[in-house]
Amino acid sequence: MNPSIADIRQDYTLQSLLETDVDANPFNQFGTWWNEAVASNIDEVNAMTLATIKQNLQPAARTVLLKDFSENGFTFFTNYNSAKGEQLFHHPNAALVFFWKELQRQVRVEGIVEKVSAAISDEYFNSRPIGSKLGAWASPQSKVIESRDVLLANENEFKAKFGDNIERPAHWGGYILKPNYIEFWQGRSSRLHDRICYSLKNDNWKIDRLAP
Secondary structure (H helix, E strand, O other): OHHHHHHOOOOOOOOOOOOOOOOOOOOHHHHHHHHHHOOOHHHHOOOOEEEEEEOOOOOEEEEEEOEEEEOOEEEEEEEEHHHHHHHHOOEEEEEEEEEEHHEEEEEEEEEEEEEEOOHHHHHHHHHHHHHHHHHHHHHHHOOOOOOEEEEEEHHHHHHHHHOOOOOOOOOEEEEEEEEEEEEEOOOOHHHHHHHEEEEEEOOEEEEEEEOO
């Protein structure tokens, strides 16, 4: 074991998380933590790890950006033909992880992923900068390409085709993860962290404490 890595540690002492502190509704609790994270000026506060399942049942994970949340779930956007899009088509079970190290907090979310409506995808796509809109057309996401020149050539092609009036590609849009499990983790001293989880049971949320 590399001692320079093994010796890296930090004691967490900022806050606590008790059963009496949390809201009965996990989405309200997430909203409280979200607002505190935003107020803390965390860089890329909406970055989250998305874990999916490959067809061979191998897990896969990457960072994506949260674009909305409500009691319906957590929304993000991507290319439906990408690796994660293909994985979600075959296995819609997925998980999210938010890690806000500045607050010594983590949120884990598990559930089922569905596509959002075309209207929601259109609304978000139309709010994007022109360059991002062109990128949705120019990039055959997750596919092998010969060089970056392929992307640049595609970008120029679609720029000439659309001008400033860029419509949403049918292969690009949103997903919503509808949770059945949400866990809030607050770092504590001596690795005796606080973990409060919400599990969906018969349309009701059950709250439990987990050992760290």
